Amino acid sequence: MNNKISIRIDGELIPATPGASLLETALAHGKFIPSLCHMKGLSSVGACRLCLVEVAGVNRLLPACTTPVQDGMSVTTQSDKLRRYRKITLELLFAERNHVCAVCVSNSHCDLQSLAQRLGVTSVRYPYTFPKVPVDLTHKKFALDQNRCILCTRCVRVCAEVEGAHVWAVSSRGVGSRLVCELNRAWADSRY
């Protein structure tokens, strides 16, 4: 299946490979679609909902990361509604845990932070949750700070799909979801 197809992204005609996702195709052509859970080389999970786009003829929003391109597809990546929803999504993430950028080791090299700046977030309209979440400092070299976790599961997938180690998983559900190491062991007790 080497035959190329073409799609339209924000009006611009773009060649695409059948089977590729909308997001890959857009990024490959310099089109910006925000995302946080997507990472090149990993499977897509469609969890962060930031890459939702409008597809002509489809009456709901589709995640670009898990939607395969189809010939003639016409995609809108920027609209008032999408901008509004993306901002809400980011604000919800900031409100969920304790993201204190000023003292964060990732300050200024953080996808969440830079996306917020790029999408024009200047404050969070929702009340902050301020949850008490654990910090695992047992490992010799690494620390796991749940305060900053946005449950993108990139680490889970890298560990499973790239390393083949399957150390990480998400336990519990809802806002109680937590990243856990080997069925909830301390990191230091991991075999890896």
Added chain:
Amino acid sequence: MSKAKVATVWLDGCSGCHMSLLDIDELLIDVLRKADIVYGPLVDAQEFPDNVDVTLVEGAVSSQDDLRLVQKIRQRTKLLVSLGDCAVTSNVPSMRNPLQPKVLLQRAYVEGADVNHRPPTDGVPALLRHAVPVHEVVKVDLHVPGCPPKADAIAFVVTELLESRKPDLAGKVKFG
């Protein structure tokens, strides 16, 4: 033309935002030509005055006193600006929030103290359960994030406001 009345206030923050405000340097002279600073750490006024045009609020709302003051400010101010991350997100002051204030005071004043093993009670306002951003307790008209916001951004905000324009902060400030 009468001069605009501008106030600044320092709630739970490090005063870094005020430092950044002073960093607007010679522009300060222009500002003072157009506005009087009627309240704040930079001037000697005991009571927050009525009919203030613009108030720049630095810091999170952390204590009963902060709360009362900011509510009063809201009533007496036309335009309320959250200046800096503590006011906008509650930032560093919010790091205590996952803990109960009682636990916090115990840790700071009893476990961590060499003498006087008790939390202060006289003359210090009670802590709120959470240190919260200003807009969680009163309506805020403009958010100027940054830790601290750059002097340029503050200069821009103040200049625009004094010209009665709503500043467009796109690209000038950095959230988080």
Added chain:
Amino acid sequence: MPRITDLSSFNEAREAGLAKLLPPTPRIAIGMGTCGTGNGAEAVLQSFSDAINQRGLSIALARTGCFGFCAAEPLVNVWLPGKPLVILQRVQPNDTAAILDDLTAGRIPAGLALCRIDEWDHITGHVKYGSGFPEIPLWNEIPFFKGQKKIVLRNCGLIDPTDIEEFLAVGGYQALYKALIDANPASIVESIKAAKLRGRGGAGFQTGSKWEFLSKAKADRKYLICNADEGDPGAYMNRNEIESDPHSLIEGMIIGGYVTGASHGIVYVRAEYPLAVHRLETAIHQAEEWGLLGDNILGRGFNFRLQLIEGAGAFVCGEETALIRSLEGKAGRPTPRPPYPADSGLFGQPTNINNVETWYNVAPIVVKGPAWFTETGSPKSPGTKVFSLVGKVVNTGLVEMPLGTPLKTFVYDVGGGTANDRAVKAVQTGGPSGGCIPQEMFDTPVDYETLAQLGSIMGSGGMVVMDEDNCMVDVARYFIEFTHSESCGKCIPCRVGLDKSLHYLNRITQGKGTEADLATLDELGRMIRDTSLCGLGQTAPNPVLTTMRHFRHEFEDHIRASRCRAGVCEDLALSPCENSCPLHMNIPRFLQLLKEDRLEDAFVSVVMDNPLPASTGRVCQHPCDDRCRRSGIDSAVNMREVHRHIADSIYPSPRFPDLVARLSALRKPSTGLRCAVVGAGPTGLACAFYLRMLGHDVMVYDSNPNAGGMLRYALPDYRLPKEVLDREVELIKLIGVDFTFNTRVPADISLNELDQRYNAVFLAIGTWKENWVYLPGTELTGVIPALPFLESVSKRETVPLGKRVIVIGGGNAAIDSARTALRLGSGVTILYRRERKDMPAIPEETEAAEAEGAKIAFLASPHRIVGSPDGRVTAIEAVKTRLGEYDSSGRRRPIPTDEIVRFNCDTVILAVGETVDIDFAKASGLKISDRGLIEVDRYSLETSRSKFYAGGDLITGASNVSGAMGLGKKAARNIDKRLTGLKRWRDLFPKFEYDQAAPAHPSDSRRHHVRELEAEDRARTFSEATVGLTSVEAMEESCRCLRCDVRTGDH
């Protein structure tokens, strides 16, 4: 064990089953679903079995599933050879002996009979039970079953779910046999498509199309899954289907496997359904033994294995991709589609998932064909749907109705309306992610599209009826709390968005919400709906979005007035009685003060809450009675009579002056501000009292020569003696309120003058204009309107009244007119066009009128008044009515019949409702509402004209005393806030120290009622008809209070 391999072995098994269903002896079958056993069916079965053994009776005893009428469990089917099957209801173990006696004597226990079944259409088969017992209604003549069509539930409650032979006897596995013999899978897929069978799990996708996808998928192994992970609170159709008829599910799935090429089936069933799991396991085992499942089914070479997996109870596992992950042993979190399960489902193989109920529709369509199926239901949604009808209806249970049936049929006909005469407010469909549909929209047909248009969903068929005791904000909060705790947490909108939505809803139910919260909730709800990964998140905001759309006023009540009318949100109400009282009297407080023997404190507490306690103590509609939690033990505390007692103990006593002084001392210092109150009725008096207590100068204007309004001029003396009212007015005068009588507004003083002279004006004119019914003959001499009649009598004027009086109407004015006419020596008949329970009058008053000799003709609608040649009334003719459809008030609409009844009479009193004479307002800059009343802000009572406020009947139409006074009180609070700019209201009320503990042993005493004079005695006189409680009785009533107002722990 016989393996069915050909037609003859099939028929043999059917005959054997039929012999069990229709044995030569009587047969008893007990409903043993979870609902039956929960209601004691186990003991009933044991009792039957013991008795039959002891007596050595030749009676077949069997278990069956549930016939659906859960409210009448335990259900027992009894059958005598040649006779109809009779379903007995609410059978208890101690009934069994008598039932056996009857059966052995060839009789049916008539008292327990619910209905009879002469013959039954099992769709795939037919059973003729017999004929007889015409006195017992047929099953579909019972309101609960009327209109139901049992396709899915065709076997439920009639056969033994653990006996495959009985299933075969009613046509079970016929469809499978047909499918395998015909050997044309594609035609079955076509049939399902042509039948337009839609997924009964809620999404409503075409089942035929899904099957087609799977049949076209190429793979070594394909899976069929039955989703039996029924997790909606209050929904239990799937449980009952499996418990009562497990083989129909198996048959549907085998057929599905055959036509789609799937060799493996899995039933994913809730672990919390042990009985369903057990019966399904038994059925699978039987089907395998009989050669209907497993290898070489029916000898036709088709192999299909069925496995049962118990789900661990996550709501999200109802979502198909999450269910598949759960089956794979992973965490139950949904994955994005594509890939669709038909391409890559369980273990990456092509998979099809259908809901339990969808599978139950397969065999009937295969046997009867798609054309038969589409005869039922609506064009886009053919067939039936099983609903679990629960909530505030009399008849709860499982109902199977054709799709497209209007909602009101469910609520009023099948459900039988509400049990306690409370108005139905809404129906919540579709479980926790459905929406609420308001009563005004009950004409809505229940199908996939229409429900979706209203913001709700069909879901799996939950249907919860809500009445005025349900707070819609709390309903939204409850469901969001549920979906919030069931969200898997994978995607951000659902995980965090629901958490924040819950935060706002909690805030609103605590009275801490803001109007900005509503906008935020709405925006957030839409965002969660549009952006969530799976169905759970996409539908979770429905309860919020629909309640905010249809019940916005309730949200606003919580936010703007800290008011939860339903009394559900505990933070917003002191106690249920206080919440129901239009004056918000602190009832537990005055009861407790009286209990502590502090009569004077109790009086101050009462008067400060309600400045006319002796009057309301006699005539209030007492909504508090309906809310009192004591009625859960025996009956409500008689709160109205206790406060009457407190008032009556002080007013005529020597302590009165001291208490006037004590109240005067509570008055705020003079503000020098001037307020006018127009109308000295209860509304105006209440407002004047509070304005004066707040320190303002108050002048009350009234066209009459004395104060009291309706209390004085419309209420007869036997209900409220004038001297009682006089003392209450005296108190208000002593507090410092001034009156100007015999002055009409605007004839004697214009609104502009009032505007100039006063800082605020409160308009509180009553409903003095009688509605006139336009009947032929109303112009005759002897036809009089009720209010002027009552007014004349109360002013001691002579009223010419005939010997035979007809009163038309069913409200308090009608009853007052009737009782007054009786006292004037006339014979009285009341004509009312609806039923007794629809009468707006206070029930005690109606009963008293009847005791005094008034007759009431119900369902009689006046048609014409007949006169003599000289123009005098001689008779009235009324059309008998029958009850038709339910109208928007939730009452059944009277429909005229051909029958006309004639009542000879010489006076007709019209009491069909009163309205306000609004003419004065029209030229005054006051906006008039669509209802012809003065328009005000609901919360502040401000009119469109600045400084002017209005309350009472002027803004609500005719209402009752306490309701009107409540508005007067509210107006005073808002007027003061406007005049002073301060929130001083709470400071006005004195604080009392009193015991704050719920009584460990509330008094066992029964409710004390007022004593009524003997009917013959009281009917001749206008003196008060009742004698209030004695001190001892009042004290005992106080001790009956459970003190719901006491807060413990965190409050």
